[in-house]
Amino acid sequence: MQKDKFSSGRIAVSDEFQEVFSHFYFAENNSDITFTKKLLPSYQTIMIFSFGESAYIHSEGDENIEVEKCIVLGPIKKAFDYSQPAGNTILVANFKDDAFYRFFGSAALAENLPIDPNDLMSENCFTALWHKLNGIENKEEQVECILEFCRPYLRKRNPVTGQLIELKNTAYNPIKKVADETKQSERAIQLTHKKQLGYSAKEINRYLRFLKAIEMMQDIACRTSKNDWFEIVGECGYYDQSQLINDFKYYINLTPARYLKLQCSICNPVG
Structure with missing residues (x-):
C-alpha cells in the first residue's frame, strides 16, 4: 500500500538544547502519490528543510508556496495544509519559546508566511x-549537524523572558x-513578551486553553465513543460550547467533531 511508503517521526534533542528546540520532525514520502496533511498551530517558529522534490504550503488564500530548500514560518498561530509529493523529504526544526529570537534577534515574523532564513543573516x-x-x-546525523551549526549563533536568554517562560x-x-x-x-513587559516570544500573553493563554481541550477530547475518545462536551467546556474554562467551537474554527477551521474524524490526516506538533 502507498501509505506504507510514507514514514514520519520525531527526533529528541540532547539536554544541551532542551530550551532551544522542542524536537525535530521528519517525514519521507517514498510512494508514488502526494500526501497532504494539516499542521496544527503550535505557537512555535519552525524552520523547514526540504529535500528531493519540493514540498508545498497551502495558504489561506489558496496560494501554493513552494518549499525548495529551506524556509522559516511562524510563530504558527493557525493551522495550514502542506503537501509532500512523491520523492520529497522534510526535516523540521521546532524552535522553543524565545529560541528563534536568541538566534536571529526577532520573533515577530509574518505569521504563516515563509521567509528565507538567509535574509535574516x-x-x-x-x-x-x-x-x-x-x-x-x-536523520539523527542531520539533526546533529544542525545543532552544531547553531552553537555559535545562540545568545543568552534575557532574564525577564526567562521569568515569563517559567510562569507561562x-x-x-x-x-x-x-x-x-x-x-x-506592565507595558514594558508586554513589549518584551511580544518581541522575544512572538506573541502576547493573552494570545498564548487562549491557545493553551484550546490545546487543553484537544488533549481532553483525544483522551475521552480513547475511552468512549461519545465526548462529554460539557465536561470539556467546564474543565478548559470556556463559557459555553459555542465558545469552544469558535476557538476550533479560529485555529484550525474545523469543528471539534470534525477534528476528531480527521485526526489521521492532521499533524500535531505538540502532541
Whole structure:
C-alpha cells in the first residue's frame, strides 16, 4: 500500500538544547502519490528543510508556496495544509519559546508566511547548510549537524523572558507578576513578551486553553465513543460550547467533531 511508503517521526534533542528546540520532525514520502496533511498551530517558529522534490504550503488564500530548500514560518498561530509529493523529504526544526529570537534577534515574523532564513543573516549560510544536510542520509546525523551549526549563533536568554517562560503555565497574570518583581511597567513587559516570544500573553493563554481541550477530547475518545462536551467546556474554562467551537474554527477551521474524524490526516506538533 502507498501509505506504507510514507514514514514520519520525531527526533529528541540532547539536554544541551532542551530550551532551544522542542524536537525535530521528519517525514519521507517514498510512494508514488502526494500526501497532504494539516499542521496544527503550535505557537512555535519552525524552520523547514526540504529535500528531493519540493514540498508545498497551502495558504489561506489558496496560494501554493513552494518549499525548495529551506524556509522559516511562524510563530504558527493557525493551522495550514502542506503537501509532500512523491520523492520529497522534510526535516523540521521546532524552535522553543524565545529560541528563534536568541538566534536571529526577532520573533515577530509574518505569521504563516515563509521567509528565507538567509535574509535574516548577513551571510548566505543556510544554503550551504542545506547542501551539507542533503549529503547526509541518516536523520539523527542531520539533526546533529544542525545543532552544531547553531552553537555559535545562540545568545543568552534575557532574564525577564526567562521569568515569563517559567510562569507561562502557572500564573494567571504573568505580565503583572513579572512587572512587580522587576519594578518595570506592565507595558514594558508586554513589549518584551511580544518581541522575544512572538506573541502576547493573552494570545498564548487562549491557545493553551484550546490545546487543553484537544488533549481532553483525544483522551475521552480513547475511552468512549461519545465526548462529554460539557465536561470539556467546564474543565478548559470556556463559557459555553459555542465558545469552544469558535476557538476550533479560529485555529484550525474545523469543528471539534470534525477534528476528531480527521485526526489521521492532521499533524500535531505538540502532541
